[in-house]
Amino acid sequence: MWAVTAFAALVATALFAGAPAAQAVENPTLKVDYDAVGTTHIGSQVDSSMAIGPSVLKSVIDTTNGHIVGGSLAIPTQTMNFDIFGIPARAKVTMTQVGALSGAIVPTSQLGKATLTSTVAYDIQLSDVEAKVFGIWWPLAVGSRCHTAEPVTITASTPEGEFFTVNGGGRVTSTYTIGSFTGCAALNFFDIPGFFPWFGSIPINTLVPGTDNTLELNISNARAGTA
Amino acid sequence: MRKIISRMLTGLAAGALATATVAAMSSPAQAALDGYTPNGGPGVTFTGNNVSFTAVQAGQTLTCSQFDLIGTITNPGVNRAFGAEAGVLDQLASSGCWNDTAGDTTVDPTGVWRVRVTGPEAGSVSPAELYDVTAFVEAAGCSFNVGGTVGGTFNDSTGVFTPNASTLTITDTPSGFLCPIIGVDQGQDVTVAGTWTAPGLTITNP
Numbered sequence: 001m002w003a004v005t006a007f008a009a010l011v012a013t014a015l016f017a018g019a020p021a022a023q024a025v026e027n028p029t030l031k032v033d034y035d036a037v038g039t040t041h042i043g044s045q046v047d048s049s050m051a052i053g054p055s056v057l058k059s060v061i062d063t064t065n066g067h068i069v070g071g072s073l074a075i076p077t078q079t080m081n082f083d084i085f086g087i088p089a090r091a092k093v094t095m096t097q098v099g100a101l102s103g104a105i106v107p108t109s110q111l112g113k114a115t116l117t118s119t120v121a122y123d124i125q126l127s128d129v130e131a132k133v134f135g136i137w138w139p140l141a142v143g144s145r146c147h148t149a150e151p152v153t154i155t156a157s158t159p160e161g162e163f164f165t166v167n168g169g170g171r172v173t174s175t176y177t178i179g180s181f182t183g184c185a186a187l188n189f190f191d192i193p194g195f196f197p198w199f200g201s202i203p204i205n206t207l208v209p210g211t212d213n214t215l216e217l218n219i220s221n222a223r224a225g226t227a
Numbered sequence: 228m229r230k231i232i233s234r235m236l237t238g239l240a241a242g243a244l245a246t247a248t249v250a251a252m253s254s255p256a257q258a259a260l261d262g263y264t265p266n267g268g269p270g271v272t273f274t275g276n277n278v279s280f281t282a283v284q285a286g287q288t289l290t291c292s293q294f295d296l297i298g299t300i301t302n303p304g305v306n307r308a309f310g311a312e313a314g315v316l317d318q319l320a321s322s323g324c325w326n327d328t329a330g331d332t333t334v335d336p337t338g339v340w341r342v343r344v345t346g347p348e349a350g351s352v353s354p355a356e357l358y359d360v361t362a363f364v365e366a367a368g369c370s371f372n373v374g375g376t377v378g379g380t381f382n383d384s385t386g387v388f389t390p391n392a393s394t395l396t397i398t399d400t401p402s403g404f405l406c407p408i409i410g411v412d413q414g415q416d417v418t419v420a421g422t423w424t425a426p427g428l429t430i431t432n433p
Binding site for chain 2: 030031032061063064065066105107111112113114165166167222223224
């Protein structure tokens with residue numbers, strides 16, 4: 001009797017061990033692409049704006065709950081013009097998406113009108129920083145891997161009193177924080193011949209990080225997605 | 228004398244017949260009573276060409292690469308009143324339905340659709356209707372049913388039915404989280420565009 005029970009237990013164990021785990025059932029999704037264009041304003045000591053796009057916002061929407069479960073917003077590299085303590089400067093800004101787009105489309109009491117909240121994170125890299133002194137653009141070697149130590153998370157939402165429609169899109173805005181940079185050489189004005197600035201060498205982290213950065217994005221031209 | 232009277236009576240009778248014929252030809256009421264006769268078949272296929280359905284208030288259009296209505300002409304060659312059934316379309320096939328935003332969608336014609344001529348032919352064109360129209364629609368996880376009548380014209384020189392009116396509405400409460408977000412609701416109007424071609428079907432009056 002013991003032998004039979006033990007054998008049955010072995011068989012059962014083997015069966016369970018060999019059985020595949022239950023497959024998670026994925027909800028149906030809707031893929032929609034939009035045109036996206038806007039601006040971002042970098043606060044702190046930079047106090048300058050930069051164009052965002054034109055780009056394509058690719059979204060994957062869970063049709064059972066309106067959650068955005070994937071997608072992307074690729075932001076083309078831009079040159080940002082700003083001042084460093086009154087000296088004209090410019091830098092190439094490369095924003096590389098980290099992780100997928102998330103968020104939700106939420107219905108309102110008005111038929112066909114919703115609100116959108118979307119979150120996406122970017123690694124922000126600065127390169128080709130230059131300052132204009134004596135009418136000439138001088139490179140300020142910032143290094144080849146000057147970027148945010150942690151991805152910058154931007155959560156953009158439909159402003160109060162406005163709506164987002166699946167067909168027409170809408171406007172979203174955000175206030176976001178840029179944290180510290182890493183891998184950056186200090187901007188060394190001593191490299192500029194004949195120029196003796198009183199501030200000498202300036203770390204990027206004294207200029208860029210801050211909490212008062214804003215973004216405005218206009219989303220339009222909905223079409224079947226390719227995300 | 229008898230011959231004279233006979234000729235007079237014959238002449239009067241002929242005059243009365245001619246008068247009646249002219250009156251019949253010129254009276255719309257009389258023409259309406261005469262109705263129409265569908266000829267051809269009895270098998271008939273209305274092949275859809277760029278058939279699309281638009282939920283008007285939601286601004287959503289679904290276009291199908293195939294939307295064919297197959298059935299039979301009811302008693303071909305037999306006169307009937309305008310508005311009476313001309314044919315039954317009970318084999319309905321659709322595929323390749325697409326929405327610019329939602330991508331692949333479904334418009335499944337359901338039940339038995341019917342067709343009828345509703346008025347006198349002008350040239351080769353008769354006013355006609357697809358009626359008892361019902362369909363199941365699914366797009367972006369939102370599903371609902373549509374029902375009503377599609378009015379239009381049937382040109383029997385080309386065999387083309389062209390919709391120009393619709394009483395189609397969403398007949399039930401749409402089901403799915405995204406329905407209110409994409410703006411569809413029960414009672415909304417649905418219009419139809421495109422054409423159907425039914426070669427071999429002709430209409431005569433009466």
